[in-house]
Amino acid sequence: MLDAEREAALLFLRTIFPEIPDGCAILIWTIKNRKSGWATTHERAVELADAAGGRDVYVGCCLRPLGLGPSKRGKSNIVLAIPGFWEDVDFAGPHHKGKKNYPPTVADAQALCESMPWLPSILVHSGHGLQAWWLFKELWMLESPEDRAKAASLLVRWQRLLAQKAAEKGWALDSTHDLSRILRLPGTWNTKDAAHPVMVTA
Numbered sequence: 055m056l057d058a059e060r061e062a063a064l065l066f067l068r069t070i071f072p073e074i075p076d077g078c079a080i081l082i083w084t085i086k087n088r089k090s091g092w093a094t095t096h097e098r099a100v101e102l103a104d105a106a107g108g109r110d111v112y113v114g115c116c117l118r119p120l121g122l123g124p125s126k127r128g129k130s131n132i133v134l135a136i137p138g139f140w141e142d143v144d145f146a147g148p149h150h151k152g153k154k155n156y157p158p159t160v161a162d163a164q165a166l167c168e169s170m171p172w173l174p175s176i177l178v179h180s181g182h183g184l185q186a187w188w189l190f191k192e193l194w195m196l197e198s199p200e201d202r203a204k205a206a207s208l209l210v211r212w213q214r215l216l217a218q219k220a221a222e223k224g225w226a227l228d229s230t231h232d233l234s235r236i237l238r239l240p241g242t243w244n245t246k247d248a249a250h251p252v253m254v255t256a
Contacts, residue, residue, distance in 0.1 A: 077120055078094070116133040116136045116233050137194075154226040166216070178238070
C-alpha cells in the first residue's frame with residue numbers, strides 16, 4: 055500500500071472505532087488467503103491490510119473478542135461493541151450477479167442514504183456500491199445477550215426503513231444487518247474485476 059492508502063485506512067479506522075477497549079480487537083479479513091487478522095491498535099490493523107497487498111481487504115463492522123485466531127471471523131453472538139448502523143447500497147452495473155434492480159447511479163445511491171432521518175457520518179465508495187455508516191457518539195459496548203439482541207433489532211429496523219425508501223423508487227437493497235458483517239476497507243483495492251481494479255475511498 056502507498057502512504058496515502060495507509061493514511062486513508064488509518065483515518066477510517068480511527069473514525070469508526072475511536073477507541074479499542076481492553077479485550078476487543080478489530081477484525082481484518084482478506085480474500086487472498088481467506089484469513090482473519092486481529093488488531094488491538096489502528097496501526098496494526100493497517101499493517102494487516104498492507105500485508106495482504108491492500109487488495110480485497112475487509113474490516114469487521116463490530117469489535118470482536120481478542121484471540122479468535124486466523125480461521126474464525128466471530129459470529130454475531132460474541133461481538134463486543136458496535137460503532138453505529140451501516141448499509142451496503144449497490145448501484146447498477148455489470149459487476150453484480152442476479153437481476154436485482156439496484157439504484158441506477160452512485161448519485162442515486164447517495165441520495166437514498168441521505169434521505170434517512172440522519173445524514174450518514176461516512177460514505178465509502180467500495181467500487182461498485184456505497185457503504186453508508188451512521189455512527190453513534192461513542193461505541194456501544196454490548197455486555198450481554200440482551201444488548202446484542204437490542205443492537206441487532208435496531209440495525210434491522212434501520213435497514214428496513216432504508217429498504218422501504220428504496221422500494222418506493224423500485225430499487226432493491228441487499229441485507230447486511232448481521233452484527234458479524236464485514237465491509238471493504240477504504241485505502242484498499244476492489245479487484246472483483248481483476249482487469250479494472252477500483253480504489254475503495256471514503
